Amino acid sequence: MNKSSLTFDVIIIGGGLAGLSSAIHLSKSNLSVLVIEKNSYPKHKVCGEYISNEVLPYLNFLDIDVFSFGAKKINKFQLSTRQSKLISKTLPLGGFGISRFCLDHALASKSLEVGAEILQDSVEDIQFKNDEFSIITKSKRQFKAKIVIGAYGKRSNLDIKLNRQFIKRKSPYLAVKTHVEGTFPDDVVALHNFKGGYCGVSKVENDNINLCYITNYNAFKNYKDIKEFQQQVLCKNTFLKDIFNTTNSVFEAPLTISQISFDAKKPIENHILMCGDTAALIHPLCGNGMSMAIRSAQIASVLIISFFYSESFDREALEKQYLREWNTAFKSRLKTGHIIANIFSKPKLSEVLMRCLQWFPAILPLIIKRTHGKVMTIK
Numbered sequence: 001m002n003k004s005s006l007t008f009d010v011i012i013i014g015g016g017l018a019g020l021s022s023a024i025h026l027s028k029s030n031l032s033v034l035v036i037e038k039n040s041y042p043k044h045k046v047c048g049e050y051i052s053n054e055v056l057p058y059l060n061f062l063d064i065d066v067f068s069f070g071a072k073k074i075n076k077f078q079l080s081t082r083q084s085k086l087i088s089k090t091l092p093l094g095g096f097g098i099s100r101f102c103l104d105h106a107l108a109s110k111s112l113e114v115g116a117e118i119l120q121d122s123v124e125d126i127q128f129k130n131d132e133f134s135i136i137t138k139s140k141r142q143f144k145a146k147i148v149i150g151a152y153g154k155r156s157n158l159d160i161k162l163n164r165q166f167i168k169r170k171s172p173y174l175a176v177k178t179h180v181e182g183t184f185p186d187d188v189v190a191l192h193n194f195k196g197g198y199c200g201v202s203k204v205e206n207d208n209i210n211l212c213y214i215t216n217y218n219a220f221k222n223y224k225d226i227k228e229f230q231q232q233v234l235c236k237n238t239f240l241k242d243i244f245n246t247t248n249s250v251f252e253a254p255l256t257i258s259q260i261s262f263d264a265k266k267p268i269e270n271h272i273l274m275c276g277d278t279a280a281l282i283h284p285l286c287g288n289g290m291s292m293a294i295r296s297a298q299i300a301s302v303l304i305i306s307f308f309y310s311e312s313f314d315r316e317a318l319e320k321q322y323l324r325e326w327n328t329a330f331k332s333r334l335k336t337g338h339i340i341a342n343i344f345s346k347p348k349l350s351e352v353l354m355r356c357l358q359w360f361p362a363i364l365p366l367i368i369k370r371t372h373g374k375v376m377t378i379k
């Protein structure tokens with residue numbers, strides 16, 4: 001990177017699904033793009049790794065063929081209660097299983113191929129002055145850009161810098177993820193409930209099974225470690241017991257994250273267009289966060305291209321339109337996700353819901369539809 005390359009059309013903070021999808025889209029339109037990502041690729045991430053088919057046309061537009069990497073087609077859904085009662089349904093739209101290790105790496109490689117630059121560094125400060133952004137990184141490098149996309153995920157040091165409200169509240173949620181080897185159908189995504197949480201199970205590209213569960217600190221705190229928690233709590237569900245007892249871990253140790261917040265956030269802060277989890281995180285129970293991240297990248301990218309190529313589309317118009325389209329795409333599913341998450345956080349209510357689902361399983365696809373979007377169109 002030479003001196004003249006310190007100024008870009010667009011700087012993207014965070015190279016996850018949202019950031020990298022935007023990087024490819026914008027670079028394809030000949031804009032100069034810098035992605036600043038604090039980690040290197042490839043890297044495992046805590047995630048259920050089931051993605052709704054709604055993003056397939058857009059991934060194809062970005063030249064990413066997930067099935068060429070071995071993604072598993074998934075069209076069946078299983079839900080089990082804490083008492084191990086099973087409800088099975090066909091998924092309304094279906095999806096696929098691919099690891100973040102593989103998908104993020106593929107998107108990063110494609111970003112470089114189409115001309116974006118990726119810098120491994122952490123952004124520490126963002127200033128907006130005289131209609132231009134100035135970005136400072138941990139290694140004290142400074143970059144300038146007309147547009148900045150915030151795609152730095154669920155929570156970051158930057159949320160404190162930007163004085164965002166959600167970061168001031170503690171969240172009780174934590175999540176654990178591992179890959180195991182064993183037998184599990186390719187075409188099923190299962191959500192098995194246990195006291196204090198649920199565990200998602202589905203296959204990814206290399207025949208590994210992804211196990212990813214979310215729970216809260218209160219459920220977890222009385223156990224010595226993850227292993228004991230799994231044996232004493234998760235394995236009370238016979239489906240999980242079967243999986244844990246008949247598979248071998250591929251990871252040396254499971255990955256964990258904590259402080260997962262589902263509080264409302266703003267999709268624009270200090271003129272930064274927020275994408276993916278940085279704008280809002282839907283409860284993982286809905287299995288839709290990755291699609292939302294990718295879709296928000298498309299919404300932002302299309303508008304940013306208009307900003308650069310159409311004189312009448314200024315910053316104010318860009319921000320107004322982004323907010324409008326973001327709300328249309330996500331407000332209602334976030335609301336449903338919030339209600340579902342609330343029900344699942346209350347054991348008695350969640351029992352009632354599970355009973356209703358057992359008696360009227362046809363409700364399940366309706367709930368899934370309400371938390372998912374329609375198949376994306378290419379704009």
Ligand SMILES: Cc1cc2nc3c(=O)[nH]c(=O)nc-3n(C[C@H](O)[C@H](O)[C@H](O)COP(=O)(O)OP(=O)(O)OC[C@H]3O[C@@H](n4cnc5c(N)ncnc54)[C@H](O)[C@@H]3O)c2cc1C
Nearest residue numbers: 014016017018038048049050123152153175276277289290
């Ligand atoms: C337990 C759990 C299970 C889930 N399961 C599913 C599922 O099955 N299906 C689904 O669709 N969704 C699921 N989700 C949601 C999904 O993981 C997220 O919605 C998705 O990862 C969002 O992508 P993103 O690009 O917004 O953020 P991320 O993928 O988190 O990317 C953000 C990037 O920003 C980088 N970064 C952060 N701060 C900085 C900084 N200051 N400077 C530079 N880089 C920075 C990070 O290193 C990271 O790579 C799950 C979430 C959780 C918590």
